[in-house]
Amino acid sequence: xxxxxxxxxxxxxxxxxxLFNWLGREQGGETVALQDVSFSAAGGEVLVLLGxxxxxxTTALRLIxxxxxxxxxxxxxxxxxxxxxxxxxxxxxxxxxxxERSFFPRxxxxxxxxxxxxxxxxxxxxxxxxxxxxLQDTGLEEKAHTLVMKFSSGMYQRLGIARxxxxxxxVLLLDEPTRSLDAATTAHFWATIRALAGQQTTVLxxxxxxxxxxxxxxxxxxxxxxxxxxxxxLGTSESAEALRDFYFSMTGAKEFVxxxxx
Amino acid sequence: xxxxxxxxxxxxNSLDKLRAILWRDLLTAIxxxxxxxxxxxxxxxxxxxxxxxxRAIGPGFRPDGVGYFPFLLVxxxxxxxxxxxxxxxxxxxxxxxQTGTLEVLMTTSTAPAELVILSSISAFAGNLVNLLIYLFxxxxxxxxxxxxxxxxxxxxxxxxxxIALSLGIAAATLQVAFQxxxxxxxLLGSGLWFLSGTMFPIQTLPRPLExxxxxxxxxxxxDGMRQALLDGHSVQDMAPxxxxxxxxxxxxxxxxxxxxxLSLRRARQHGTLSFY
Numbered sequence: 001x002x003x004x005x006x007x008x009x010x011x012x013x014x015x016x017x018x019l020f021n022w023l024g025r026e027q028g029g030e031t032v033a034l035q036d037v038s039f040s041a042a043g044g045e046v047l048v049l050l051g052x053x054x055x056x057x058t059t060a061l062r063l064i065x066x067x068x069x070x071x072x073x074x075x076x077x078x079x080x081x082x083x084x085x086x087x088x089x090x091x092x093x094x095x096x097x098x099x100e101r102s103f104f105p106r107x108x109x110x111x112x113x114x115x116x117x118x119x120x121x122x123x124x125x126x127x128x129x130x131x132x133x134x135l136q137d138t139g140l141e142e143k144a145h146t147l148v149m150k151f152s153s154g155m156y157q158r159l160g161i162a163r164x165x166x167x168x169x170x171v172l173l174l175d176e177p178t179r180s181l182d183a184a185t186t187a188h189f190w191a192t193i194r195a196l197a198g199q200q201t202t203v204l205x206x207x208x209x210x211x212x213x214x215x216x217x218x219x220x221x222x223x224x225x226x227x228x229x230x231x232x233x234l235g236t237s238e239s240a241e242a243l244r245d246f247y248f249s250m251t252g253a254k255e256f257v258x259x260x261x262x
Numbered sequence: 263x264x265x266x267x268x269x270x271x272x273x274x275n276s277l278d279k280l281r282a283i284l285w286r287d288l289l290t291a292i293x294x295x296x297x298x299x300x301x302x303x304x305x306x307x308x309x310x311x312x313x314x315x316x317r318a319i320g321p322g323f324r325p326d327g328v329g330y331f332p333f334l335l336v337x338x339x340x341x342x343x344x345x346x347x348x349x350x351x352x353x354x355x356x357x358x359x360q361t362g363t364l365e366v367l368m369t370t371s372t373a374p375a376e377l378v379i380l381s382s383i384s385a386f387a388g389n390l391v392n393l394l395i396y397l398f399x400x401x402x403x404x405x406x407x408x409x410x411x412x413x414x415x416x417x418x419x420x421x422x423x424x425i426a427l428s429l430g431i432a433a434a435t436l437q438v439a440f441q442x443x444x445x446x447x448x449l450l451g452s453g454l455w456f457l458s459g460t461m462f463p464i465q466t467l468p469r470p471l472e473x474x475x476x477x478x479x480x481x482x483x484x485d486g487m488r489q490a491l492l493d494g495h496s497v498q499d500m501a502p503x504x505x506x507x508x509x510x511x512x513x514x515x516x517x518x519x520x521x522x523x524l525s526l527r528r529a530r531q532h533g534t535l536s537f538y
Contacts, residue, residue: 013533062533065369069531091371102362104286106293111286118282119370119377121275147293167371 001079002040003171003202004047004064009037009073011059011226033059035226036073041204041219043170046197048213049206051223052251057206060223061173064204065095077171091121094169096160096177105149109140109159112148113166120167127166134162137192139185154180161189165196172196174205178212190216210244224251279372280380287384305396306403312338313404325463328492332407335400336491337460340484343393344426345451350385351378351430352443359437365536374526375519382430386423397491407492414490414497421504422483424511431518439525441537454480479510 011034034056041047049057062068063075066086075082077089103112113131122130135141138158143151148159157180164172174193178186193203193216207213213220214234220243222230229250232243291298316323316331325333358364368374400406429450437443457464457471458480464472475481486503489495497504529535 059533067365067368067530067535068533069527071531087371087373090369093369095366095369097362097366102366104290104363105361106290107286111289115282115286116366116370118279119367119372121279121371124278163366 003043003045003078004039004041004204005074005076006037006039006060006063007074007076009034009060009063009070009075011056011063011068012071032226034063034070037223037226037228038073039221039228039231041202043202044197044200046193046203046205046216046218047221048217048219049204049221049223050208050210050213050247052208054225055208055223055251056226057208057223058175059226061095061175061204061206064089064171065093065173066090092170093173094164094167094171095173095175096164097175103148103156103159103163106147108145108147109135109151109155109162110144112159113163116163117166122167130166130168131162134165137165137188138162139188152180154182154185157181158185169201171202171204174203176207177205210247214243222247222250276376276380279376280383283380283384284387287388291388301392302395305392305399308338309335309396309400309404326488328488329407331404332400332492333488334461335397335404335406336488337458337484339393339396339400340422340487341455341458341460341480342396343389344422344429344454344480344483345447346389346392347382347386347426348430348433348447348450350389351382352433352437352447354381354385355434355437355443359536362536368526368535375523378431378434378522379427379519382427385430386426390419409494410491411494411496414495414500415487417497417500417504418483418486418490418507421507421511422479422486424515425479425483425507428511428514428518431515431522435518435521435525438522438529438535454478457481459484479507479514482506482510 010032012030012032014030015028037056037060039047049060051057059068063070063082064077066082066089069083078092080088080092082089104115107115110131113134114127117127117131132141135144138161140155140158140162143155148156151159157177161174161177164174172193178189181189193205197203197218203216205213205216217234219233220230221228222232230246234243312334313331316329316334319330321329323330355364358367367377370377372380401408433443433447433450435443436446455461457467457475458478459475464475464481467475482503486500486507489500489503526535529537
């Protein structure tokens with residue numbers, strides 16, 4: 001059975017102008033974040049959502065984590081519907097968000113992880129060992145007792161990943177996970193992701209970085225303006241080079257970069 | 263048998279989560295040393311102001327048959343406990359929205375309603391300590407005359423908690439739904455301060471306002487605490503007041519929880535969970 005099933009999902013954000021709109025130029029309207037998107041992911045698969053800014057990657061992750069509800073279609077995780085069985089879905093999903101300040105600043109890294117582990121119903125006997133493990137996996141052992149208000153953005157990023165891993169989710173969602181990581185930590189992180197996939201964890205990663213996507217993905221989902229343009233496995237018939245050209249041609253990213261350089 | 267085991271497991275889980283939340287809040291509070299000192303200074307300044315106000319008015323003014331300073335001490339203590347509890351609740355939601363922790367908390371295995379209720383218990387514990395410090399300082403330092411029935415005091419407090427909880431959840435609901443929890447609290451705070459008998463007996467209000475005051479749950483909490491702490495009324499003597507508090511709690515708490523669940527669902531539909 002597929003671990004994640006996204007079926008004809010549509011998500012629209014509606015904007016209302018401010019009450020006294022004549023003071024500004026804000027316009028009402030709507031943004032179609034996802035338009036009839038369908039895909040699925042099996043246990044142990046690493047899926048990369050690739051697309052430029054505003055393509056709907058983060059919206060897809062937020063729908064799977066139950067932070068958002070779809071306007072149409074369905075999202076199922078482990079057989080549970082994200083709308084009707086949100087609690088069961090949350091038990092299976094770990095999400096590493098890119099928000100750097102999503103921690104309690106006057107608690108240490110370990111104290112933050114202990115707090116979230118309790119809310120994620122990790123049993124007390126298992127908690128210490130798991131936290132030690134994720135601190136080691138993310139290279140934060142030496143900073144375990146430092147208040148997180150003193151952390152750099154890269155350390156926050158690593159702690160966000162550690163928090164998502166503590167509950168040992170069957171589905172791991174990562175939003176631009178290596179954005180603030182150095183090269184060595186990134187390489188170590190990819191190895192951790194591959195190891196998790198080897199243990200049957202489904203990993204869904206959102207990025208706009210093509211090189212990052214190719215480095216870790218089993219399959220690429222190319223999103224652009226809320227539409228799924230391609231759903232292709234890597235390492236089979238098409239080379240990474242061909243996929244890269246396809247990505248740039250579909251999203252216009254190359255032209256944008258070249259235009260800026262000129 | 264299986265159901266009982268599941269039930270025990272759920273309770274153990276909830277207690278573990280409550281312990282984690284209390285520990286988080288305690289660590290945060292003690293690492294904010296200046297905040298604790300400012301609170302203490304604020305308590306003593308307010309009590310001193312009430313003490314000298316009651317002296318200026320003179321001993322002839324005895325609302326409900328008690329001295330004006332003890333009357334003010336209990337009225338403002340209970341009022342502040344209610345408002346600060348709701349405020350703590352609202353602040354927790356606002357702070358979580360501003361820092362980004364709200365969304366992360368909402369992705370944990372803990373149901374949002376359970377999370378909100380457990381967080382509120384922690385906020386109430388902190389405000390209960392503040393209330394006890396306030397009353398203790400009023401009695402020990404400013405010599406407020408009391409004649410307490412402690413069992414009745416505890417009963418009033420317990421029956422009032424559901425109402426304070428409802429008020430806090432309502433403020434959090436409006437914050438999630440319209441990002442306007444502070445405005446509601448300001449409006450409620452002013453209205454309750456005026457109408458609940460905090461500063462003067464409600465019998466001195468015009469008849470329509472007095473009737474309105476009697477429809478406010480805080481009026482019964484303030485009155486009940488005065489009866490228990492200043493007049494030494496027993497639980498049996500206070501049965502009507504306790505029954506009124508219980509009735510308010512039974513109606514308001516489920517309504518508040520339902521409202522919060524609805525506002526959270528609406529925020530998930532519209533993607534506004536972290537808006538503030």
